[in-house]
Structure formats: C-alpha cells, structure tokens
Amino acid sequence: MLRDKSAIPQFSKRLSVRAIVAGILITLVTSGLVTVFQVISSINSNSKLLSSEILARVETYRSDVTYALIEGDAAAGIEVLKNISAPPFVIRAGLYHNDDQTLAETAKPASFRNRNFTGIADLVNNPIRELTLAVTEQDQVLGYLKLELDVRFRLERISSSIVHGMYLLLGQGVLISCVLAYFYLRYLIKPINEVARQIKESPITGNTQTLIGEKHLSRDDEIGILVREANRFIRLINETSSEKESALAAADQSYKSIADLLESLPHFINVKDTSGRLMLANKSFLKALKLNPETYIGADEDDFMTLIPEATRKMVKEADEDALALEIPVVLPEVEWKHADGSYMALEVRKIAISYRGQKAILSVAMDVTERKEHQARVQYLAYHDSLTGLPNRHLFLDRLDQALLRAERSGLYGALIFFDLDNFKNYNDTRGHLFGDEILANIASRLKETVRSQDTVARLGGDEFVVCMTELSEDEQTAKTLGGELAERIVSNLRKPLMIENFEVNISASLGIAYFNSYGLNASELLQHADMAMYKAKDSGRNKVIVFEDKMADAANRLRQLKADCKQALAEEQFFLVFQPQINSETKQIIGAEALIRWRHPERGVISPGEFIPLLEEAGLMTKVGQWVLKKSIETTADWHNQNLVHDGFKISINVSPQQFRQSGFADEVQSIIHDYSLEAQLINLEITESMIIDDIAHTASSMNDLRNIGINFSIDDFGTGYSNLNYLKQLPLDVIKVDQSFIRDLLNDQNSIAIVHTILTMAKQLKLTTIAEGVETNEQLLELKKMGCHVYQGYLYSPPVEAERFQQLLTD
Template sequence: MRPDPLPDDPPHSGAATGQFGCWEMDLSDMTLVLSETARAICGLGPATCGLDDVLQHVHPDELQHVSDMVHAALHAGARLDLGYRIVRAAGETRHVRVRAELLRQEGGRARYLGSVEDVTEQVRRQSEAERNAWLLQMASGVAHLGGWSYDAAQGRVIWSDEVCRIHEVPLGTAPTVEEAIGYFAPESRARLSCLVDACLRGGTPYDEELQLVTARGRHVWVRSIGEPVRGADGTIAGLQGAFQDISDKHEAEQQAADMAERLSATLESITDAFYTLDHEWRFTYLNPEAERLFKRPRAQLLGKVLWEEFSALEGGVGYREFHRAARENRTVVFEEYYAPYQVWSEVRAYPCAQGLTVYFRDVTEARKTEESLRLSEERFRTIARATTDVVWDWNLEDDSLWASDSIESVFGYTPADFSGPIRGWSDHIHPDERERVISNIQSAIAAGGDHWMDEYRFLRKDGSTAFVLDRGYITRDAGGRAIRMIGAMVDLTERRQAEHRIEYLAYYDVLTELPNRQLLMERLQRALDDSARGRSASALFFIDLDNFKSLNDTHGHALGDQLLRQAAQRLRSCLSRHDTVARFGGDEFVVLLEGLSMDIHQACAQARRVGERMLVTLRQPYDLGQYTHYSTASIGIVLFKDAADDSGELLKRADMAMYEAKNAGRGTLSFFNPDMEAALAARMALENDLRHALRHCEHEFALHYQPQIDRDGKLTGVEALVRWRHPVRGMVSPVEFIPLAEETGLVVGLGQWVLKQACDQLLAWAANPATAHIEIAVNVSVRQFHHPQFVAQVLALVTVPGIDARRLKLELTETSLLENVDDTIAKMHALKLHGVSFALDDFGTGYSSLAYLKQLPLDMLKIDRSFVLDLLTNQNDAVIARTIIALGRSLGLRVLAEGVELAAQRDFLFEHGCDAYQGYLYAPALPASSVTSVACKP
C-alpha cells in the first residue's frame, strides 16, 4: 500500500536549521516515509526506506537496546520516546531523540506518526554543565567554601562536607542553632547570635567575618553568610547561606596592615621632609616635616599639582631636574632657592612606578655659613601588596595541567606556559628541592591520602626565587585510584623577607650594621659563662666619641651618621673575628674582647694594646665628603675572669671608667678601679637625698629672689632661684643638684613646686601696693616644658583669684624652644592668651636659629653672664652683647643682662640700650621678705 503524502515539517520546528524532522511508518509493510529534514538529520538519502535501513545507522553500542525498544513498542502499539546516538555516512556521531504516536484509521489501518530531533548540542551542554558543577565542587574544597541551611521546623542546621571539615567534625554533622553558634569564639558568639536572630525574625541577611574554635580547639577565621528562606505564605521558614575558611586571608591582611602601619609611622617620624608625586605632578603624600617646610597643611596639597601650588618653581632647577628624573628614570640631587620663602633646599628625588618620591631639607643656614651639607640617604623599602592564590588543576590521567590567570601577576608566567604536562611545572621548582617535593606528592598519592601540602622555593619567570606554600586536594575514582589533584599556591616571599628583616633588626644596628645592645648582652652573658668555667679572661670596652654632639649640632645629622659608620668600620678593623663590637646607642660603642690570658697582668696588657690601637685609628681624620673632621674617643675598660658580677654591673663599671678617661682629658683610656664605685655611690646617695627632699619640699627647699632693675634703677622684677638646705650636708650648691635633677627627671616635680611657690608669692605681693608690680621669672627645664600637662599645670596656678598672670615670666633655654618647634609655639601661645610672658634664657650660648627666633612669641632676651663677665676686656664678648641688644630691639623684645657685677659693665650695657640688669651690683638672691623690704623703701 502506498502511504499518504507526508506533511511538511512543522513550522518553527527548527527544520530550517536541520534540527527537527517528521516521519511516518505504515505498520502493514513497515515502510517509513521521512521529511527532508529528517533525512538530513539521519543521513539517509531516499524519502522512503525500511525500518532496518534506519536501524543500521544506530551507534553499535546502542543498536541492541534501540532495536529492542522499537520492536517492543510496535508489538504493544505503545507510544515511542527514545534518545540514542547515530552514525552518519561520513562517520560523524550525532545524538537524536525520536518520538511517535500510533494512529488508527477506519478500516483498521494503523501507522506511526513521529518526529526526529538532533539534540547533539543539548547533550554537549548538559555534559559541560555536569563537568562545571563537578569543578565547582572541587574549587569549593580548594577555596574552603561550603554551604549550610536551617529548617526552623526541624530545628537542625545542615552542613555541607566542607563546612564539616572547617569545624573539624564528622561529615554529616547536623547541630542545633545553639550548638552551631557555640563553636564560635566568645567575642564572635554574641555577634553571630544577634545576626541569626535578626535574620530569623526580620529577614535581615548578614555577611560577617568571625572567629571560630574548631572541635579540635584550633582558632580559625571564617566568613559566614546567611539569608532567610521563606515559605509559600511568605513567612520565614528557615535560613541558608555560605561558609568559608578565610584564615590565610585574614593573616595576610593583618600582616599587610602591620607592615603598612610601621611604614607609615617611619615616614611620619623621620626628620627629613618627604613627599611623593604621581605622573601628573600631583601630591599623593606629605609627611609632617614637608607640611612645615611647605607652610601648607597636607589637606590643601594632596591631589594638587606641584607647579600650580608653588608656581615660582616652574622653569627653575627643580622643574628641570624633576622632569629629567622622570624622563631618564634616574635619581637626581640638587639645591634650589625658593624666593617666596627665602630658603635654600637640598632635594633628592627618586623615580618609581607611581611617579616620584622626594626628600628635602632646609639648608638655608648651612648655605649662609658656607658649610657643605650632604643629605643622608634614607633607604625606603616598598612592601609589595599581598598576592592572591594561584589555583591549579592537574589531570593525573592524561598528565595535563591548568593554572589560573593569577599566575602571571604572581610569578610572571602565563596560563599557557603551564597548559602541558606536569613537568612544565616541576621544572620550575628550585633544583635543590625538586626531588623532595615530587617525592612528597607521589607519597601522598600512593598512600591513599586526600591532600598534599608543602613549602618550597619556586623560580619566577624573571629568574628570581619565590617561597611558596602549595597545597592540593586529591580526587579518586570509585576504586580509590587518584585521577585529579586541584590545589593553590601562595607566595610567601614577602613574609619570609619580613621575618628575616625583623630578625636582623632585633640584633643589629641599621646605621652601622654592628650588633646592637640585645646581641651584645647575649654574647656578654656567654662570655661570663665561659669565664665561670675558668677557660679565659675577657675585657669589656666602653667607647664614647668625644665632641660628637658638637658635630651634629653644627653640621647636621647626615655628617654625624657618616662619622658613626666610619668609626664602626675602624673599630672592626682593630679586632679579630671572634671579638664583638656593638653600637650601644648614640655615639657609644661597646667592645667585648674574649680569650685573654688568665693572668691578670697579661690580660691587662693585652687589653691595653687593643685599646691603644683603637685610640690611634679613631683619631685619624674622617673624610665626610667636602668636610674633613678630626675626632678622638674616650675608652673605659673593665676586666673579668669569673661570673661574680652580672653583665649590667660590668657595663656600669666600664662606663664609669670611660667617664674617668674623659675627665683625664679625653682621647685616652682608663681601666676601672674601685674608687670610681665610691664616686658613683656618692652620686646615688645625693640622688636618694634629692628624692627624699622632693617629698618634703617645704622643709628642705626654699625660693630666693634676685632683683631685676630697669634703666631708671627701679625694681621691676625678680628671678626665682631654688635653694636646698640639707639637714645633714647643709646648703647644697645648685651646681650639684640641678644637673642631677635634670638627668634623673626629678626636675619636673621640682620645677612644678617652684612654680607653685612663685605663684603663691605673686598672690602675697599683689596685696601690697609696693610689690604688686613685681614680675617673677621662673626657669623652666626642657623636660618640664615638654611634659604633656605643662600648660594645664601653669594655668591651674595663674587662674587662682588674686594672681595677675602678667606678673609671671617663664624663662626657657634655646634647647627647649628648638625641640619640636611647632609644639613649643602652640604651648607658648596657649599661655600668652592668659597673660604669661616668656624670656629666652642664656641667649647665644646654644645653637641659635634666627629663623625660628622670629616665629617664637617671646617678650625678652637674656644676655648670658658669660658674655657680661669680660665684655670690658674681651672685644668678642662686647660685640656679642651689643648684637643681642640690637637684635632684641629689631624684634621688639626687651633685653636683660644677668651677672652684672660692676658699674662699668652696667654703663656699657646702658649705653647700648639694654633694658634691665641683674647681678651682684644690685643684690644677690634674697628671701621674699628682703625683697619686700627693698621694694617698700622710698
């Protein structure tokens, strides 16, 4: 029987693309008629064919199954829905899906009417999706990422395998909410409880980093994410979320933050001005010193263009040198005059990836005095940003490796460099560790383990070596055979370098590269232990460079640092490699000489020879660039050959011997002897007496007041001078106890007592018209002035009713004024607002900076007695006195001369315009009652 014509392929069925076709089969003769699209899908030529013609194109692996299913459907007259593979004429394999329905017509005729669809692409996508899902599961294990859910009705939390591994509990553990929260550290537990409660009650999702305590007691950091799950009626039926171990990330972030904080603190505290510019010449950072020299707060400069904010620089030396540094990628050093501020600056600029880093300092004073200064180099170590993990996938079956894109940013390789066999990776392991690492991996696989972890050195593409932490998780088939390993590499190089740097800084001085105090003390203790065993004697040398402070004050710290480095090298040259030379602090060095003779006389001779060799080499000229410096050293030596004394006692004795050498004229050495301890004991006794006296000030201390006379001969003020009447020693000279108070810090308490007594006296004199006008000048030490509570303490005294703060004058030294100038000016202004005035004491005896002097809110300059003493016979002193008077007049300051003992001295000072006088010509320091009597005389 001839079949009815086959209808066209259904519209929009995909026939146009060859994906969907129609067919029918007459059951009377098993003849099939196929549409054009159906023939194209199945690879058949004629429109009419037999069932066997179709079946012969079925893939051999599925032919029997397909034939059985087709004949079973034909026999039962059932609906047909079957998917299988076919092989077309060219050998191409395709996936098809066949569907058919049985149609019965009048007369008993029956036929199947059906369709055939090419589902090859659908099958491919489904296979890819299943593979991706599997890879996602593997990656979750690598990234320590798991999921969880909570059904409020069941009251249990369902954890994924990874979440169980993070908690270190058996897989399948399903705790209650309270039990789950109980795993968290106490500081995180309360926070998570609130978050879960808010999510359950109000539907508020959360994403928090918290600390977890595992079942084994380990503390780990995790990221916990939760969101509500709502039922059909919209109510919250439970929670679900994700859970990730972020301990490595948290540790890396903490280390990066610590390093950044140390770096920031270093830049903020260095004495040089420092700033950075981007490639558009915009400010990106300024430290406090740069703010001060630019005279602009950093908030006004950040993001602004250098040449626009300081237009006078454009076209000048700095403009050309900065552009040359950027263009040629080279360091530039130059000096430049900035006319608007009338200052010379020495500038050192370094090109970097972000733009330019610049150090500069004000060298105006040094240039005026024609002294050559060199800017000391500051080495700046850039801390690299924390790197991301490099994820890799190793197929053990075909030995192929895949690496994530981050391998390029971390190690310089592209993912394609590692797309082949595993040998492409193992060849980049450091040769010294390659065999060990590969052996460990093979052992982990052979032992049936599920993971491998190792630390080793890895060669970057540029040839450098990186320290890495590598870990991989092994996937096995049902038979336990390892088929895949997925892992991640972490670059530990910066952490290792930081650890080595910290270890170095703990034991060595950065400037001189000598052992520091810590390492010295350890070696000294070892030498003491050896001496206790009677092996040999040793000697400890305490070395101080003479007049080093003078070099620093006159030529700057840069030259001082050069001198210290050269001195360190010279000391090393005098010793054997078994001996120790350490920088003890400042300009002090300590040498430990071991292996000396047990005979004390021979040991003394050995130590003396080494000490004299040090003295000779240290007194040789120092080449400090354009400046040649001559220096000597004072050396104290103590011998020891048993452990009777501890290391601290030995250092103290060597220090005492060094001071004995200084007292002997410097540039020499001295051995310790017991008389030095007697002197130290006397000093300690005086210190103890001073401490006792400060607890009973009213009984032992008293204030005397030396009058200050104006040009008209009138008493206008007094200087408060403290006197100490010791109950046993009698009157103790201020020359003895004031320096001791300064050195021990007791001067702060003593100074506060003096201020209190002076203010009480102001209050008493205010009640008498004859004395109400008297000003009291009080000396303030450096330590007292820079005490954090100094301003508050003074204001508490001068705001007492009846006290006129204008009658209190604080005398400061140049040292206290020039130490932290900004803080000094702020404190002075705070007190001047209440009427307190200021005098600069002993002007001209220290390092006077006229640039700072004009910024300070002073009221008076005091000519030091050392200039007044010989001004009648010494032309230099006379010139200095006249200059100070002229300077005070030009700055609008009153000038007082102290130490005036002769009328001729007073006349000279009067002639040149001095405003006030103090000294024995008028009166010594008097008790308050005597001052009152003087003031009341008509």
C-alpha cells in the first residue's frame, strides 16, 4: 500500500534529525567552552608556576647575587645571571644597583626569543611577563634583579595534553548525544510517529469506541496525556459525525416530507436561488403554467418569462429583491402569466426569503385568481351598468356627469342634461307583465343609443327613467340650446315610433326635461334635480313634450339652501333624533341587532329624510360633529337596554360612520372613551363603513379598523355591490358583516342579474367566513328567496320600519 507522502515530513524537518543535530551542536559548543576555560586556566596557572619556580631559583643563588652587588663584581654578576636564566622561559636577566646603574645583563639570542611556537602557546597575545626583585642585606636594599619570562615556552610543553583532553571531552559529548538521541527516538519520537500514523489512518466512522495508541494509554507522562487527549478528541469527532449523519438523514426525510406535501397542495409553488436559477417546482405549478420539469428545473427563470410584459417582469424582480432585503412576505396581488398558446392566467403571488438546502433562496407561492378576477370584473360591471339595458347606471352616470361639469367649467362650452321617463310604461308593465316591460326598456335603450352622438352618455337611472348627458355643444348659450332642443325632439320623435314586442304593437311616448350647464357652479345632484324638475313640468303640461329648466322651477333648490342654513342650528337645538331598525334572524325570528339611523325633526317642516339633509351636513362641514352625537347617543341607548337585560351579549348595534368622522385623528380613542363612559362591552358595537371610504385611503382605513378591532369593535361594509366592489379589500380589512344593498333586494324576484349579484355576494361572503345582512326586505317572497340562497339575517319593512327608542324597546319586550 502506498504511503501518503504528505504524512512524512522532509528529512531535515524530522524531529529525530533535529534532536541529533541539536545534541551534536550542544556538545561542540560545550566542549569548546570547556576547552577555552581549560586553556585560560592553564595559562593562568602556568604563569603562577613560572613565578614560583623562578623565585625558588633566585633564592638558590641569593648569596651570589648579594656578593656580586656588594663587591660590584660584574663578572660574578654575569655568572650568577646565567645560572638564574638557565631555564628556557627566562629570556632576559639584569642586575642593577639601587641607583639604577647596571652591574650585569644577559639575554637569550634573538633567534631563540623569536622562534615559532606550536599548540596553544601560539594563541597567547601577551606572553612576556616582567619580574623585579629587590636584593636586600640587613633590611638595606643593595639593588634590583630584573627578569623577563616568556610563558609560551612552558605552554608549548603542556599544549598536547590540553588538545588530547579537548578531543576526549568532544568524544564524550558525542557519545552522550547519541545515547540521548536513541532514548529520544525510542521513547518520544517513535510513540509520536505511531500516534500520528494511527490518527492519519483512523477513518471518521461515527464509532465512538475507536482507539489509537492503545499501548501508550497507561503511560503517566506527556505521551500518555497526548494519546488520551487524542482519543478523547477522536471520540468527540465521531460523536459529532454520528450526530451529523443523523441530522442529515432527518433533513433528507424532512425534505422528502416537505416535497410530498408541496406536491399535494393545489397552490403553485417554486423555489429559486438568488441568481434566478430554478431549484424546485411542484406539479401544480408546472401543470398550471404548462412547463416541462426537465427543462424548467435548473434553468434561469428569465428564460420562461419572455412572454410576460416587461413591466410585470420588473415587478416580479422588485418583489424578489424586497423579499431578500426585508425578509418578510411580499405579496403581488395580481400577476398576468401568458402561455405559449396566447392564453392568460391571473396569479396572486407571495414571496419570502428562505434557506433551501444550505443556501439562500426565494419561495414563491401562487394561486390562480383568474376566476375571482372575472367575478370581480363582472360584479364591478354590474355595479356600474344596468343589467337589463347595458347602459351606465346611476353611480357611473353621476361620475361622468361630474367629469362633464369640470370639462364645461374649464372649456366654457355649454352642455345639456336630458332627463325623461316613459309616459305610459306602467300600464304595459302592469298588464303585460315585467318581462314584457323589460323588453320595452331594452328597445328604448337601443333607440336612444342610435339617436345620440357618440360622445354623449346615455344611462338608465332605474325603472323607466333615462338620462342623456350632452357635452361640448357650443360657447354660445343660444346655439347650445338649439342643438340640445334638436336632440331632445329627435328622441321624442324616435320614441313615438311603435314597437313590436311578442307580436304586440306598443306605442310609447316620453316627457323630457332639459337643464343646460356651463360654469354656474352646480354640482351633479343639483343639475340632475333641475332636469328632473323640468321633466315633471313636462308631465304636468300634458306629457310627450320637452321642457327646459327655468329658474322659477328652483323652489326646491331654494328649499335645500334654506335647509343647509337650518342644519347649523339643528345640532345645537337637539332637533336630531335616532330611530332603530331591527335586524332579524329569519330562523329564530329573534331580534339580534339594530341599525341606528338619524332623523331631523324640523320645527317648521316636520321630519326630514336623511337623504335630504346628510348631503347638506357634509357640505356644511358638520358631519363629524353629528357623527359624534350619533355614536354617543347610540351607545348610550344600547347601554341602557343592556342594563335592563333587554338585549343579550350577542346583540349588535350598527352605527353608520361617515368618512369625515372615520378619518378624524383620534377616532379610535374617542370610541373607546365613549364605551368606557357608558360601561358597554365593545363587542356589542358594529361600525358600518362604506366602500368609497375604503377605496379613498385603504392604508389608513386598515390601520384605524385594526386599532378598533383590538378593543373588540365589529365592522360591516354597507351597501355592498353598489360601489367599486374591489374584492381585494375584503381580505385586507378586519370585516365581520357584508350588507347586501336594498337595490338588489328590490328586484330580486324579477331580475336575473340581481339574483346573480346577490348569489355571488352571498357565496363570496361564505367563503370569506363573513356574515351577511340583507337590507330593504319588504315581502315574504323576498325573504324566502334569500333563505334559499343562505342569507338568514335581514332588516326591512317586512318586520318593522325604523322606530324610535321607546317603540324599539317595546319590540324587544314583545
């Protein structure tokens, strides 16, 4: 088996080699230091020996030296100096009187003094030593003996023994190093190599019983500690590995379970990484979007979005970026997906950042809202168009009339509003039946569309009432009136022509009223009232004719202006009062709630309908104050009933809230304060809001509603289906009740479109788990039809009209 070379260090880096080299170097250095110390010691001791030896020799010839000085005998002095300097290391000698006069001197030849020395003698830098000895006799100094000694002569003789000692010391050091290296290799390096090899060859198996270096486990030295710690570390790694394998197995099982779950869901689910590479898609997604899993998974999402509009692709990309950056769900309410065959699918998509298989990814969950979108479009169309004739209804017409007034004010061009109804339609409708009457209305609508200009708006307001809005007639008033009169006469003429319906000849005539507009500052309601006044004038004048509005017909408008002025006093003088219309459970026939409605008892004109004075309150800016009064009075009355045990905890008092009041800052605090003042449970209160209030500012509406919901307040949407009917807000807002508008209930028995709208609303409410209340139920037939459709709560004249508090209290006790 080939050994892993990476596990074998280079020769020069092995611990054994380093240990031997280190031992040799230490031995050499130690030997050198010892040798130097010996040499220095030898030099010093030799110098001392020389001094001792020469002093002994001088002492031997002391008498001769004394004699030569006393006698002044130079020959005797030379002879004695020769004897003293006989040793080779004495290279010069001199005998001097105490006055420094020379008696005798002797020296070795220069060739002798300057010869080359061997061994350590040659290493001495300053070999000459001078020695001066005083010669005395009876404590009297006779002179001096001066000697020059060369220590090299002596060292040369002992240098060989010093070198031999140095070699012996070096040999001893090398031997000791080898012995130490052997023991180092055997008892340290070899066990470490064995442990290292076993660690290298030990697989990570998850077996916590795996051991290495078993024969060293019992050692109580550092090797034993190393082996035991290595085994502990290996057991820890194996335990971690085992836990990791278990976790990976559990993760794989979890991924499989999640994948199985995703495959069973009807939602369209896919996962992609941050670069757009598609990692996962369930069958519902692939099937609905008609994609091939073999080419889809692993591909770039952009490759499959080439048919999608650029704006939609950009919106999806931005949603991906938001999901990654914010790490919260991002909702795309509607994304249009185009298939290769040209068909479209509307999707509602939610995106959120997740971790998928160890990397950051984006999870997209979509659901098909195509059918819901079509339903929404259908409901919206029916809300703005007359289901029988296809013409715009009152809501849409008033919107277009407002736009026409704005254009006329900007351009200075006159326009005309024609208001008419059929003179003898009721006779046909009563005698021939409603279906026959519907055919008449449909034919009339067709004739009107053929008669007017393309830029004119024709609408059916209800029943047999129609209106035509003509714009941009002329800057000249008279010319405009001529053009408007000509169109009105054409309408009258065309309507006079007989109709053939079910082989029956129908002769219809109409009475028309015209109101012209330019920049008079009229609003749509006032202009419509003017045309309506002129139309009734035409009827009063014999029918089948055209009457133009005149100022003298404006008595009703004057009356409204007076009412507007009276509104400001009505609140201060407590002329307003509340009536309550019961809300009934048709199954139990019990009163389960009531709607609080405001009325005005005018001191001169009697009780005035809210349809007249509420617009005046809004124009006068009093709606907020009146709304506060209604809220407080309704809660006060309900609290009184509750304290008398006339109503149970499930009872709901429905209170209409105006847009101005609802948008007022601190509205939620105001409601909570009133509830606290009268000690009424918040769940007994149901605030009614309108669709227009929601559409104007859905973010503020949702925030205010959630604040109130947190204290227990319930919410209902009033007159549902008559406004924009944007279904998106139904799931965004905390709603509890949908109230079906009485306009749909009124035609429930004879209008298929009304039936379809009511059925759609009830079905949708059931899916959203919302309660429904039908408004304006007046007959048992209507109630029976509603019960068949699943609506069991209603209010209307069938049970009771709105009544004052005392009468309502009697209804509760009955």
